[in-house]
Amino acid sequence: MGAWGAGGFENDAALDFAGTIETVDDIRAAFSIETPEASIDADKASEIVAAAECVAAMMGRPVDDMPGDLLDRLKAFGAPDKALFHNARDHVSAVISRSELAELWAEADDTGGFNRAMTGLIDRLNPDLKPKKGRRRKKKPPHNPSPCAFCNEPMGAEEFSMFDISVDLGNNAPIRLGKWAHLACLNAHLHPTHLIQAWKFDPDETAEDVERLLRGEELGD
Numbered sequence: 001m002g003a004w005g006a007g008g009f010e011n012d013a014a015l016d017f018a019g020t021i022e023t024v025d026d027i028r029a030a031f032s033i034e035t036p037e038a039s040i041d042a043d044k045a046s047e048i049v050a051a052a053e054c055v056a057a058m059m060g061r062p063v064d065d066m067p068g069d070l071l072d073r074l075k076a077f078g079a080p081d082k083a084l085f086h087n088a089r090d091h092v093s094a095v096i097s098r099s100e101l102a103e104l105w106a107e108a109d110d111t112g113g114f115n116r117a118m119t120g121l122i123d124r125l126n127p128d129l130k131p132k133k134g135r136r137r138k139k140k141p142p143h144n145p146s147p148c149a150f151c152n153e154p155m156g157a158e159e160f161s162m163f164d165i166s167v168d169l170g171n172n173a174p175i176r177l178g179k180w181a182h183l184a185c186l187n188a189h190l191h192p193t194h195l196i197q198a199w200k201f202d203p204d205e206t207a208e209d210v211e212r213l214l215r216g217e218e219l220g221d
Contacts (some may be wrong), residue, residue, distance in 0.1 A: 161186075
């Protein structure tokens with residue numbers, strides 16, 4: 001019986017791909033979707049997730065289930081260049097939105113496990129946004145003791161996210177309710193293809209990259 005799990009390296013397709021990675025170009029080759037609308041088959045999607053986890057590891061954020069020998073190889077690759085970084089993020093988004101892998105997990109008993117794994121991968125692929133020069137660094141937010149609506153645990157020091165829901169009891173007077181929720185907990189209860197993808201972007205860097213692309217230049221380091 002083959003391996004099948006929600007983690008990036010918990011299935012046979014991902015593990016087989018991991019064994020072939022010898023250079024950064026092997027990772028780059030996994031990001032090769034050519035048809036924007038077509039569904040991505042499960043094995044290809046698993047390779048993309050594994051490759052994206054490699055990019056996250058190159059950023060210094062390896063996932064817990066990454067094979068130790070692969071992590072050792074990745075340490076020699078250095079940090080990912082911009083093209084590889086953006087390709088990883090775009091392809092992960094595509095896996096979530098239109099892959100056979102996401103649909104299979106939607107039918108599984110542990111849909112939440114896959115959604116949490118993807119939410120964690122997005123977080124590991126998000127850049128550390130530095131405050132602009134001349135602006136005071138924001139103080140670290142205080143601990144938020146408000147309970148998450150799903151796990152009932154305190155929100156903690158970093159998460160102050162909420163969601164709103166309108167409830168209509170049939171009297172044409174909808175009631176709007178707001179609840180605290182960890183993003184991972186909220187995503188765990190959604191269909192995989194509707195997962196909230198909380199990507200972060202550096203406005204200054206994004207504008208610079210757009211200008212370079214308009215000039216016909218490739219994104220490098």
